[in-house]
Amino acid sequence: xxxxxxxxxxxxxxxxxTAQTLGHSLLSQFEGVEFQTISVTFVDDRxxxxxxxxxxxxxxxxxxxxPIVLSTLVEGEIADIVGEADALHxxxxxGFLTPLEAELxxxxxxxxxxxxxxxxxxxxxxxxxxxxxxxxHDDGLTNRNLDQSEVILVGVSRSGKTPTSVYLAMHYxxxxxxxxxxxxxxERGALPGGLEQHxxxxxxxxxxxxRLHQIRSERRRDSVYASLENCQHEVESSQRLMRRYxxxxxxxxxxSVEELSAAIVQQRGLKTTMF
Amino acid sequence: xxxxxxxxxxxxxxxxxTAQTLGHSLLSQFEGVEFQTISVTFVDDRxxxxxxxxxxxxxxxxxxxxPIVLSTLVEGEIADIVGEADALHxxxxxGFLTPLEAELxxxxxxxxxxxxxxxxxxxxxxxxxxxxxxxxHDDGLTNRNLDQSEVILVGVSRSGKTPTSVYLAMHYxxxxxxxxxxxxxxERGALPGGLEQHxxxxxxxxxxxxRLHQIRSERRRDSVYASLENCQHEVESSQRLMRRYxxxxxxxxxxSVEELSAAIVQQRGLKTTMF
Numbered sequence: 001x002x003x004x005x006x007x008x009x010x011x012x013x014x015x016x017x018t019a020q021t022l023g024h025s026l027l028s029q030f031e032g033v034e035f036q037t038i039s040v041t042f043v044d045d046r047x048x049x050x051x052x053x054x055x056x057x058x059x060x061x062x063x064x065x066x067p068i069v070l071s072t073l074v075e076g077e078i079a080d081i082v083g084e085a086d087a088l089h090x091x092x093x094x095g096f097l098t099p100l101e102a103e104l105x106x107x108x109x110x111x112x113x114x115x116x117x118x119x120x121x122x123x124x125x126x127x128x129x130x131x132x133x134x135x136x137h138d139d140g141l142t143n144r145n146l147d148q149s150e151v152i153l154v155g156v157s158r159s160g161k162t163p164t165s166v167y168l169a170m171h172y173x174x175x176x177x178x179x180x181x182x183x184x185x186x187e188r189g190a191l192p193g194g195l196e197q198h199x200x201x202x203x204x205x206x207x208x209x210x211r212l213h214q215i216r217s218e219r220r221r222d223s224v225y226a227s228l229e230n231c232q233h234e235v236e237s238s239q240r241l242m243r244r245y246x247x248x249x250x251x252x253x254x255x256s257v258e259e260l261s262a263a264i265v266q267q268r269g270l271k272t273t274m275f
Numbered sequence: 276x277x278x279x280x281x282x283x284x285x286x287x288x289x290x291x292x293t294a295q296t297l298g299h300s301l302l303s304q305f306e307g308v309e310f311q312t313i314s315v316t317f318v319d320d321r322x323x324x325x326x327x328x329x330x331x332x333x334x335x336x337x338x339x340x341x342p343i344v345l346s347t348l349v350e351g352e353i354a355d356i357v358g359e360a361d362a363l364h365x366x367x368x369x370g371f372l373t374p375l376e377a378e379l380x381x382x383x384x385x386x387x388x389x390x391x392x393x394x395x396x397x398x399x400x401x402x403x404x405x406x407x408x409x410x411x412h413d414d415g416l417t418n419r420n421l422d423q424s425e426v427i428l429v430g431v432s433r434s435g436k437t438p439t440s441v442y443l444a445m446h447y448x449x450x451x452x453x454x455x456x457x458x459x460x461x462e463r464g465a466l467p468g469g470l471e472q473h474x475x476x477x478x479x480x481x482x483x484x485x486r487l488h489q490i491r492s493e494r495r496r497d498s499v500y501a502s503l504e505n506c507q508h509e510v511e512s513s514q515r516l517m518r519r520y521x522x523x524x525x526x527x528x529x530x531s532v533e534e535l536s537a538a539i540v541q542q543r544g545l546k547t548t549m550f
Contacts, residue, residue, distance in 0.1 A: 015533045162407060
């Protein structure tokens with residue numbers, strides 16, 4: 001048997017985002033296999049296609065597995081050149097475009113780079129505005145323009161509010177704010193000022209104390225802040241506070257920002273831009 | 276001929292991110308067709324599969340086009356239930372998993388939700404740390420820990436630095452900082468303090484003055500800041516400054532954050548986490 005990691009090429013005529021996202025999702029179905037991935041992006045003319053072909057051939061050594069090539073090349077001619085390589089070719093476009101063309105009774109534009117020519121669309125504009133809004137409303141920075149927000153995350157420090165807010169903005173175009181719940185809030189037994197009037201937008205994040213302890217210790221080892229005891233106390237207090245206000249929460253211990261964001265959008269029935 | 280928008284279902288046993296990303300990329304190849312997209316996420320048991328089937332059937336009306344179903348359902352049984360709907364089915368997993376299984380000589384885990392069970396991986400951890408780093412180093416907020424950064428974006432206000440930094444962090448796990456180039460810098464003819472020693476990490480963003488004028492006017496109409504004349508002056512001055520320091524720049528006028536980020540990663544040969 002051959003050994004060593006399997007080489008995977010993501011080849012695209014654009015940014016490679018689609019190839020990488022789908023490819024990662026596919027490859028993660030095979031546990032125990034080690035993959036070495038190489039992205040080749042903006043392969044959008046014959047010259048670059050030939051360079052790419054050579055790059056694949058340089059990586060193909062006798063006695064080793066042939067590479068796996070995952071491609072999103074819209075232009076047939078370019079796909080053909082890359083297709084000459086001795087590899088397992090998985091063509092993410094051709095496998096799908098043909099049935100879609102038949103269904104829609106239309107030829108696809110087959111236009112190089114088209115799939116990301118989105119800068120002038122209202123959706124793109126909205127996503128960028130949402131990212132700017134979210135950075136200005138991270139971690140309770142300001143109460144200004146909070147009525148513009150579509151979702152407001154609350155939770156203890158380091159429970160995942162910031163990356164989730166950013167993801168909601170970048171991918172769903174949602175104006176997202178987030179507020180930390182801190183010991184002062186627990187003592188008062190009340191939400192940070194100004195949030196009560198936006199209760200219908202509030203979404204809680206919680207986390208297991210042990211995991212929180214671990215995360216906080218990376219930054220401030222041996223501090224009271226990071227101690228397991230304090231983490232337990234803060235998590236319990238935050239859940240008590242959220243319960244009091246009828247705020248539902250999600251658990252970031254085992255859910256990624258992608259999963260948390262999708263769950264929030266679905267549970268709240270939020271209207272989003274499609275990216 | 277039937278008329279009206281085509282209904283597209285994105286159906287997934289997880290967050291639906293993969294289905295949506297690939298689906299959008301595929302559908303954007305068909306210009307002039309209007310699509311109405313519906314996401315059904317977390318379809319991970321038989322009951323939810325049957326609800327989903329009913330949802331598709333409710334949307335299928337006599338005299339109208341049948342829906343298009345783009346799915347990433349790993350479990351065969353669930354895919355089969357959804358597959359009973361009268362629709363064009365594009366199964367994003369089965370079309371690819373079979374050849375990959377043959378190539379790798381392995382059965383895929385076919386594990387529901389596996390493709391996003393990433394929270395415990397070092398890559399995920401790094402991406403979250405990168406997002407936190409980037410928010411703390413947005414818009415020249417601080418020079419602290421700048422030696423930890425992997426890329427530092429510079430450009431005039433509203434040239435796209437913030438969303439690009441955030442994207443680089445979220446998707447590539449890169450510790451990204453960004454600094455505005457402001458009139459004071461142009462007068463001094465020098466970069467903001469502290470950046471010179473990190474010259475090899477600097478990447479410029481530029482933008483066409485007309486577009487900058489448009490973007491700035493949305494926030495501060497009729498201000499000097501947003502005037503076309505001032506935008507022209509700032510863009511020219513920033514390019515002069517970048518040229519002086521040998522900083523290459525990219526143009527955000529027509530490039531999306533996805534494209535800018537991919538180009539930066541490729542041009543700089545940056546080592547990234549795969550998402």
